[in-house]
Amino acid sequence: MVEKPSPNRKLIAENRRARHDYAIEDDLEAGIVLMGSEVKSLRHGKANIAESYAAVEDGELWLVNAYIAPYEPARTWGHEERRRRKLLASRREIARLWSATRREGMTIVPLSMYFNDKGRVKLKLGIAKGKKLHDKRASEAERDWNRQKRRLLKEG
Numbered sequence: 001m002v003e004k005p006s007p008n009r010k011l012i013a014e015n016r017r018a019r020h021d022y023a024i025e026d027d028l029e030a031g032i033v034l035m036g037s038e039v040k041s042l043r044h045g046k047a048n049i050a051e052s053y054a055a056v057e058d059g060e061l062w063l064v065n066a067y068i069a070p071y072e073p074a075r076t077w078g079h080e081e082r083r084r085r086k087l088l089a090s091r092r093e094i095a096r097l098w099s100a101t102r103r104e105g106m107t108i109v110p111l112s113m114y115f116n117d118k119g120r121v122k123l124k125l126g127i128a129k130g131k132k133l134h135d136k137r138a139s140e141a142e143r144d145w146n147r148q149k150r151r152l153l154k155e156g
Helices: 017-021 036-043 091-102 133-155
Strands: 010-014 022-032 053-057 060-064 085-088 106-115 121-130
Touching: 017 022, 017 106, 017 121, 017 133, 022 091, 022 106, 053 091, 060 091, 091 106, 091 121
Parallel strands: none
Antiparallel strands: 010 106, 022 085, 022 121, 053 060, 053 106, 060 085, 106 121
16 A cells, blocks of 8 residues: 655655665665754755665664765855765664675665654665666566556546
């Protein structure tokens, strides 16, 4: 069942290539530790998570290579654009992610970054396995077939 997004949820950044390049097996929501200038920049929607990934190191979850544009009024005390940012998740979730990445070909991919109902920045992570070229072709063919079916049903 598709969950309806909350009207208060504001999308900041989305990783559209993730569903094309990876087969998403499971997902979870994590908080993120940010500086004030990073939050101000995110309020303007200036972020990119397309090249980023998450990693479990020493029992902590980290977001690596995510880009948050510098906030101009805070350039003196601003932030690094591509610094590693700590993600907030329960110990049980971190242990589950760690064990999932130990399996062959599994990785943790950020799917979207958004403000939740309370105005906090959240990151939707997916436990994913990389697709091979033939898998990508098969999923694209299936998507085309579903599109044609909808079109035929609409006409008939």
